[in-house]
Each structure stands twice: as structure tokens, then as C-alpha cells.
Amino acid sequence: MPITSQEYKVMPKKDISTIIKSGTARERVKLLAEQIARDKFVDAGDPILTEKEFFHLEQSFKSDKEIKLYNKFRKADSTITRGITNLDGLKFEILNHYTNLRGYIFLWDNLQSSELLVNSILHGIENREERIKIAENRAVKRSLFNKNVVDKEGYIEIQVDGDKQLLDLIKIVSKDATKSVSKWLGWYKALKEYIDKEGVKIKAYSKVLKSIEETVFFRVVSMDKYYGELDEKLADIDEVSPRILKLLQKYNVCPDPYEIEPDKVAYNWFKSQITGDE
Amino acid sequence: MEYRDKKYDKYFKALKDCLKDGGNYTDLRKLQPTDFGLPNREGDRITDGIQRQCILWTISTEYLLFETAYSFNLPELREIAKELGSPYSIVLSAYNLTRI
Numbered sequence: 403m404p405i406t407s408q409e410y411k412v413m414p415k416k417d418i419s420t421i422i423k424s425g426t427a428r429e430r431v432k433l434l435a436e437q438i439a440r441d442k443f444v445d446a447g448d449p450i451l452t453e454k455e456f457f458h459l460e461q462s463f464k465s466d467k468e469i470k471l472y473n474k475f476r477k478a479d480s481t482i483t484r485g486i487t488n489l490d491g492l493k494f495e496i497l498n499h500y501t502n503l504r505g506y507i508f509l510w511d512n513l514q515s516s517e518l519l520v521n522s523i524l525h526g527i528e529n530r531e532e533r534i535k536i537a538e539n540r541a542v543k544r545s546l547f548n549k550n551v552v553d554k555e556g557y558i559e560i561q562v563d564g565d566k567q568l569l570d571l572i573k574i575v576s577k578d579a580t581k582s583v584s585k586w587l588g589w590y591k592a593l594k595e596y597i598d599k600e601g602v603k604i605k606a607y608s609k610v611l612k613s614i615e616e617t618v619f620f621r622v623v624s625m626d627k628y629y630g631e632l633d634e635k636l637a638d639i640d641e642v643s644p645r646i647l648k649l650l651q652k653y654n655v656c657p658d659p660y661e662i663e664p665d666k667v668a669y670n671w672f673k674s675q676i677t678g679d680e
Numbered sequence: 681m682e683y684r685d686k687k688y689d690k691y692f693k694a695l696k697d698c699l700k701d702g703g704n705y706t707d708l709r710k711l712q713p714t715d716f717g718l719p720n721r722e723g724d725r726i727t728d729g730i731q732r733q734c735i736l737w738t739i740s741t742e743y744l745l746f747e748t749a750y751s752f753n754l755p756e757l758r759e760i761a762k763e764l765g766s767p768y769s770i771v772l773s774a775y776n777l778t779r780i
Contacts, residue, residue: 559768635750
């Protein structure tokens with residue numbers, strides 16, 4: 403039964419001492435591995451061994467079999483560390499895309515609210531000619547990412563889906579984010595397979611991987627609309643019209659990592675260059 | 681003699697079914713309240729027109745515009761108007777039913 407990092411955390415010091423003194427080679431490797439992982443990554447947890455204990459443990463592998471086991475662990479540890487470092491680096495690329503996308507979506511959302519607000523006010527003017535006149539006099543024709551026009555009824559239309567306008571930009575950033583997530587998933591898959599194959603289950607590394615995974619899977623924005631879905635509270639309504647669901651597809655601009663396939667090229671590259679499997 | 685509420689129910693159902701079957705605003709306009717035993721209007725103002733009021737409520741329920749708390753999660757009114765083939769002002773009026 404493997405010892406978990408949580409157990410290490412609450413494990414009395416004397417139990418750790420017992421493993422150092424009389425634990426099996428596998429138990430000692432696991433304890434050492436846990437400490438090494440914690441040394442390398444901030445998210446992995448607090449140290450569990452003193453420097454002296456660590457040195458003592460490292461020197462405790464004497465027989466050929468024990469040394470072989472220890473060396474096997476060191477090799478795997480080095481590969482996993484390289485893998486995690488790469489995944490962590492790619493996470494920042496993804497975060498960068500998410501941040502850009504979030505900003506543009508908020509801008510888009512704000513433009514939608516502005517259009518509704520201004521038109522709600524214009525709606526109070528019953529005379530169409532007067533409404534057109536007021537709207538045309540007040541509307542700023544062009545902003546950085548959108549064009550504002552007055553429709554035939556005298557309401558303002560903020561257009562974002564023309565050439566090189568906001569929606570174009572959002573789609574480009576969304577595509578870039580999806581590509582990076584797919585690459586990350588390819589690398590992640592390859593690393594997980596390597597960890598399973600080598601049987602190196604170190605809880606501290608699982609914790610670090612989990613933390614990176616949570617960042618990648620974090621929603622770009624909280625509104626379901628930008629995932630092309632109806633708000634879950636609205637979805638409870640008995641009969642939701644398919645027409646509204648169809649309309650929501652226009653807003654489906656956020657990548658959903660659960661729906662993205664791992665990139666095969668990235669997966670193969672990781673296997674050949676990082677885990678050295680192929 | 682049929683009750684007045686029942687006539688309204690029938691008219692509403694016909695409007696709702698029309699949208700369900702893929703109908704647009706023009707199709708909704710073709711359904712006259714008089715065909716369901718209802719008068720054209722109740723009162724003197726234009727907005728008292730029964731057909732207009734019933735169509736607005738039908739649009740409001742079809743596109744969940746009555747859900748004031750989650751309106752930020754709904755498609756834009758202009759998109760709804762395009763899909764429905766209706767003037768923007770109609771959808772805006774439907775939106776305002778539960779807000780003014």
C-alpha cells in the first residue's frame with residue numbers, strides 16, 4: 403500500500419525515522435522521492451526530511467538491487483521533472499491566450515449591454531423620424547473594433563462581426579487558445595502514460611500536475627453563453643426552445659478543454675524528446 | 681359559450697406552436713385573434729391590440745426574455761429579431777414587458 407503525501411504530512415517523525423532506519427528499499431525510495439519533489443516545486447508541499455535525514459537516506463542504498471532501484475527512480479524523476487516543467491511553461495502560454503480572450507469577451511459583452519441600454523432609451527421616443535435623427539446625431543460611427551450604424555427604425559446597431567472587427571479577433575485568439583490546449587493535452591497524455599508505465603507514483607508530483615491541470619481547465623469566463631450554452635439555471639426550464647440554443651452558437655468562443663482532443667504531433671514529440679519512449 | 685381565458689389559451693397555443701414549427705414573425709401576424717373568438721383590441725390605445733400583446737408575450741417566453749436575472753446570458757435582441765424576421769423594436773418591446 404503506497405504512502406500518500408498526506409500521510410507523510412501527519413506521519414510522526416519517529417515513523418519517518420523508522421523508514422530511514424529499517425524501511426524496505428522501495429519505501430526509502432518513495433520517501434526520498436517525496437522530498438525531492440517537494441524541493442523542486444513550491445506547490446508540492448513543505449519539506450518532510452531534514453538535510454541530514456536526506457543525506458542518510460540517499461546513502462542507504464547498498465546492494466546492487468537497491469542501487470538499481472534507486473537509479474531507476476532518479477532517471478524517472480529527472481524525466482518527470484522535465485515533463486512537468488514543460489507542461490508548466492505551456493500553461494503560461496495558455497493563460498496568456500485566456501487572458502486576452504477574456505478581455506475581448508468582456509469588451510464584446512459590454513458593447514452588447516451598451517447597445518441594449520442606448521436602444522432602451524431610444525425606445526422611449528415614439529416618433530421614428532425623431533428617433534433616427536437623435537440616433538444619427540449622437541452615434542460615434544466607428545470605434546477600434548466595431549462599427550456603429552443606425553437601423554431603419556432609428557436604433558443603434560453595434561456591429562462587431564465585420565471584417566477585422568472584434569468577433570474576428572475573438573475567433574483568432576480562441577483558435578490560438580484551443581491549439582495550445584490541444585498541445586498541452588498531448589504532452590499531458592504522454593507524461594501520464596510514462597508515469598503509469600514506470601510505476602513512479604509520487605503524490606507530490608500528482609499534486610503539482612493537478613494544480614497545472616486545474617489552471618488549464620479553468621473557465622475563461624463564468625458565463626455559459628460564451629460556451630454556446632444556456633445558463634444552467636435557465637436550462638432547468640421545462641421547454642427550452644431549440645431556436646434559442648441555435649442562436650447561442652454565435653457566442654461559442656471559449657475553448658472547452660473537455661471537448662478538445664490531444665494534439666497527436668505534440669504527443670509524439672513529447673514521447674520522443676522528453677520521455678524518450680520512441 | 682367558451683370562456684374568454686380558454687380562447688386566450690388557444691390563441692397563445694397557436695402562436696407558440698407556430699414558432700415551434702419554425703414560423704417567423706410574419707407567420708405570427710397571420711394568426712388573427714378574431715379567428716379564436718377574441719376581439720382585435722381591448723381599449724383605445726394602439727398598444728392595447730390583443731394580437732400585438734399576445735405576440736410580444738409569445739416572443740418573451742420563446743426566447744426567455746422574461747428571465748430578468750439571467751438576461752446577460754441570452755442572445756442579443758438583434759440576433760433574436762433577425763432569426764425571427766421581426767423588427768428590432770418588437771423584440772425590444774417583448775424584452776421590456778417584464779422590465780417596465
